[in-house]
Amino acid sequence: MNIALLGFGTVGRGFYELLTERPLSLNICAVLARRPLEGLNCMVTSDFYKILNEADADIIVEAMGGLEPAHEYICAALRAKKHVVTANKQLMCAYYDELTALTRENGVSLRCTAAAGGGIPWLSSLARAASVDAIISVSGIMNGTSNYILDAMSRRSMDYAAALSDAQRLGYAEADPTADVCGLDTRRKLVLSTNIAYGVSISESDVPCFGIANITAEDMRFFEGNGLACRLIGHAERHFGTISAAVEPMLFGADAGEARVYECGNMMSLCAAHMGRQSFLGAGAGAYPTGSNVLADCRAIAEGCSAFYTDSFTRAQVDNSRAYQRYYIRKQGCAPVITAPLSVEQAHVMCRVEGFNGFMAAIAE
Numbered sequence: 001m002n003i004a005l006l007g008f009g010t011v012g013r014g015f016y017e018l019l020t021e022r023p024l025s026l027n028i029c030a031v032l033a034r035r036p037l038e039g040l041n042c043m044v045t046s047d048f049y050k051i052l053n054e055a056d057a058d059i060i061v062e063a064m065g066g067l068e069p070a071h072e073y074i075c076a077a078l079r080a081k082k083h084v085v086t087a088n089k090q091l092m093c094a095y096y097d098e099l100t101a102l103t104r105e106n107g108v109s110l111r112c113t114a115a116a117g118g119g120i121p122w123l124s125s126l127a128r129a130a131s132v133d134a135i136i137s138v139s140g141i142m143n144g145t146s147n148y149i150l151d152a153m154s155r156r157s158m159d160y161a162a163a164l165s166d167a168q169r170l171g172y173a174e175a176d177p178t179a180d181v182c183g184l185d186t187r188r189k190l191v192l193s194t195n196i197a198y199g200v201s202i203s204e205s206d207v208p209c210f211g212i213a214n215i216t217a218e219d220m221r222f223f224e225g226n227g228l229a230c231r232l233i234g235h236a237e238r239h240f241g242t243i244s245a246a247v248e249p250m251l252f253g254a255d256a257g258e259a260r261v262y263e264c265g266n267m268m269s270l271c272a273a274h275m276g277r278q279s280f281l282g283a284g285a286g287a288y289p290t291g292s293n294v295l296a297d298c299r300a301i302a303e304g305c306s307a308f309y310t311d312s313f314t315r316a317q318v319d320n321s322r323a324y325q326r327y328y329i330r331k332q333g334c335a336p337v338i339t340a341p342l343s344v345e346q347a348h349v350m351c352r353v354e355g356f357n358g359f360m361a362a363i364a365e
C-alpha cells in the first residue's frame with residue numbers, strides 16, 4: 001500500500017524512519033512539508049492537493065497537529081476514499097462526529113491509536129475489549145509531562161516550579177505547559193477512550209477538568225506522610241446507563257500500579273464485566289513509540305481492519321452526579337481536609353469557584 005505522510009516533525013520523521021527500515025509491504029509515496037527535505041526517495045511538496053490528486057496514495061498519515069489545515073486535508077482525503085491515520089487528539093476530539101461519519105460514508109478506515117497513549121496500543125486494545133465485553137470503566141495516567149512533574153516533586157522533593165522547568169529543559173513540557181498541567185491534553189485522550197469504550201460521542205467541554213498547576217510541596221508532604229502518591233488521572237465509568245467522566249489529581253496507596261508509574265510514563269486501565277481489569281503501561285510520547293503506533297495502524301488498514309474502532313455511536317451527556325469519591329481539598333491559606341464522599345460534580349463545582357486557588361485530589365478506593 002502507498003502512504004502519503006503529512007508533516008515531517010517528531011512523529012512524522014519517527015514514523016518515516018521506522019517504516020523505511022523494515023521490510024513491510026508499505027511504501028511512502030509522498031511527504032507534505034513546508035521546507036525542503038534532503039534524501040527522501042518520494043514526492044516532497046508543500047501542496048496537499050498535488051499529493052491527493054497525483055501521488056496514488058492509499059493511506060494518508062496526518063502528523064502535522066493542530067486543527068486547520070489538518071481538518072480540511074483529512075476530510076478531503078476521506079471524501080477521495082483514502083484511508084486516514086492520525087496522531088492528532090485535538091482534531092479527533094473536535095471533529096469526532098464528522099470524521100467518523102465521513103469514514104463510514106466513504107467505506108474507508110480511520111485510525112488514531114497514537115492519539116491517546118503515544119506508543120501504547122491502548123485505543124486498539126480498548127476497542128478489541130469493547131467488541132466482546134461490557135466496559136465498566138476506563139482510567140489512567142494519560143499525560144507524561146504532568147506525571148514527570150508529580151514524580152519529581154515526590155521522589156526528588158522539587159517544588160512545582162523547579163519540576164516544571166526541569167521538564168521544559170528536557171523537552172518534556174512545552175514553553176506554554178497549560179494543556180498538560182491543566183489537564184486539557186488528558187481530557188482529549190479521555191474523551192477518545194470514553195467514546196470508543198462505550199460507542200458514544202461526548203463533548204470535551206462536558207468533562208470537568210482540574211489539573212496540577214496549584215499543587216504545592218506542602219500538599220506533597222501531606223500525601224507522602226499518609227503513604228499516598230498523587231497522579232493526574234482521566235477516568236470514566238458507566239453507572240446505570242449514564243456516563244461519568246472527569247480529569248483530576250488522584251491519590252493512590254503505594255501498592256497501586258499508578259503509584260509506580262515514574263517520570264513520563266503513561267498507564268491506562270480498563271475494567272470490563274468479564275475480563276476484569278487490564279492495564280497498559282509504556283511511553284506516552286516520543287518519535288519512535290508514537291511512530292510505531294502510527295505504523296501499526298497502517299498495518300491494520302493494510303490487513304483490512306474495519307472503518308473505525310466502533311461501528312457507530314450515540315451522542316451522550318456526561319453525568320457526574322452519581323459518581324461519589326472522597327476528596328483531599330486544601331483551600332488557599334487553610335489546612336487540608338479529607339471530605340466525606342462527594343459526587344464528582346459537587347467536588348468540581350466547589351473547586352471551580354473564583355478565588356479557590358487551592359488544590360484537590362480524589363482518593364482512589
Ligand SMILES: NC(=O)c1ccc[n+]([C@@H]2O[C@H](COP(=O)([O-])OP(=O)(O)OC[C@H]3O[C@@H](n4cnc5c(N)ncnc54)[C@H](OP(=O)(O)O)[C@@H]3O)[C@@H](O)[C@H]2O)c1
Pocket residue numbers: 006007008009010011012032033034035046063064065066069087088089090114115118284285286287290
Ligand atoms: N510528539 C509526540 O510524542 C506525540 C505523541 C502523540 C501524539 N502526537 C501528535 O502528533 C501530531 C504531531 O506532533 P509532533 O510532535 O510530531 O509535532 P511537530 O514536531 O511540531 O511536527 C509537526 C510537523 O508538521 C509540519 N506542519 C505543520 N503544519 C503543516 C502544513 N500546513 N503543511 C506542511 N507541514 C506542516 C511542521 O512543519 P514546520 O516544521 O514547517 O512547522 C512540523 O514539521 C500532533 O497532533 C500531536 O498531538 C505527538
